[in-house]
Amino acid sequence: MIDPRIEQEARRHYDPELPYHNFGHVQRTLADAERLLARYREQGIPVDEDVVRYALLFHDAGYREDHSALGYPSKEAYSAAIAREHLGRHGMPESFIEQVERAILATEHQARGETLEERIVRAADLYQLAADYEVFRENSERLRREAALLTGREQGDGEWRERVERIVGSYAAEDLDLGPWFRDRGTGDSFPELIRENLRRYLEELDGG
Secondary structure (H helix, E strand, C coil): CCCHHHHHHHHCCCCCCCCCCCHHHHHHHHHHHHHHHHHHHHCCCCCCHHHHHHHHHHCCCCCCCCCCCCCCCCHHHHHHHHHHHHHHHCCCCHHHHHHHHHHHHCCCCCCCCCCHHHHHHHHHHHHHHHCCHHHHHHHHHHHHHHHHHHHCCCCCHHHHHHHHHHHHHHHHCCCCCCCHHHHCCCCCCCHHHHHHHHHHHHHHHHCCC
């Protein structure tokens, strides 16, 4: 389980003014991960659960910072460095820290998790894309407000539509269906199918449908 001291340290790296990438997002991804981990436990499939938990705890740490100015190639690389700093300070083994870093990097847009832990972290981060449509819509609007906050300008409908279609569409094309628990709505649809349906409805709204 997560050391409460490390959790408090991680929390300080999340800006509460961000509409989406705040500590509430971390708490939701951790809750989603616990559901996934429970299913693996039930099936007797070994997973290093603490790698998953600590990777998600730090996976968006420092999100509001300018990672490029700090010398990092991506926000995820910067988050991984923050995780290394804190886990190292608390005496975590080097091999464990390296696994956490790789799992955080597995949340980059074009990344593909190699280990089961990395795939679970990526799936938990993306899990709500397949949530009920109202959750998907609210998250999308939060991200739109956040994009305006970070860039200093509003995202027009056309620009935002193109961005959502490109990014969410790429996630929907991934093979992230880690098991039957992604059929939680009772529709029989797979994880990518649920994402595609949410995306279709959201784009239709943006188009005035």
